[in-house]
Amino acid sequence: MRISPSLASADLLHMAEEIEFADRYFNEIHLDIEDGVVVSGITFGIKMCRRICEYSHSSVKSIHLEVLNPMDYLTEIQSCQPTIVFIQLSHLKHPDRVVNAFKKAGLRVGISLNAVDRTSEHLAELLNLTDYFLIATAFPEDPKQKYQKVMEEFALQLAENHERKIWIDGGATAEIIHRLSHSPIAAVVAGRAVFEDKDQAVRQFCLE
DSSP states (O other): OEEBBBGGGGGGHHHHHHHHHHHHHHEEEEEEEEHHHHSSSOOHHHHHHHHHHOOOOOSSEEEEOOOOOGGGGGHHHHHHOOOOEEEEEEEOOOHHHHHHHHHHHHHHHEEEOOOHHHHTTHHHHHHTSSSEEEEEEEEOOOOOOOOOOOHHOOOOOOSSSSEEEEEEEEEEOHHHHHHHTTOOOOOEEEHHHHHHSHHHHHHHOOOO
């Protein structure tokens, strides 16, 4: 299982150094683009996202797009050349059109699913659109990012279909990451577990 450092938890005043750290020890970065509508927070704008992707030399660069109108971001996302883009789609009337448009643009597309999506009548429709899923294991609005075990169980259930590549995002501690290290989960997006104490993160997770 890979660890994808979430730059939303990095020191924004020293972003270049934080990117270099993630590149060196994890060879992977994760970026959230939020417009303050679909979720309450605002993280990176698309211009900053593009600059980070240009600066980073990580092999895997994932983007989590949580915006009201994802189609408005397609061209800019394409210019970032991400390895994969996860899109929040459950608020849209025609999510299939968005997924197909991003695929047509040459992008690998995944869908982010949260606690509301888990019990939605449209879940089966979303699951048929792609094989890549980012499962929110904490509520975006929760400042403490409390880990939701029920969402972990949901992720593991989805991963029983071995064609699916399942990522989890939110609240994962070092203990949780180690516990899931041999599970079918493909990757865990980790912010605080990586950036709050980088020396400790290197000791616990370092790829070198």
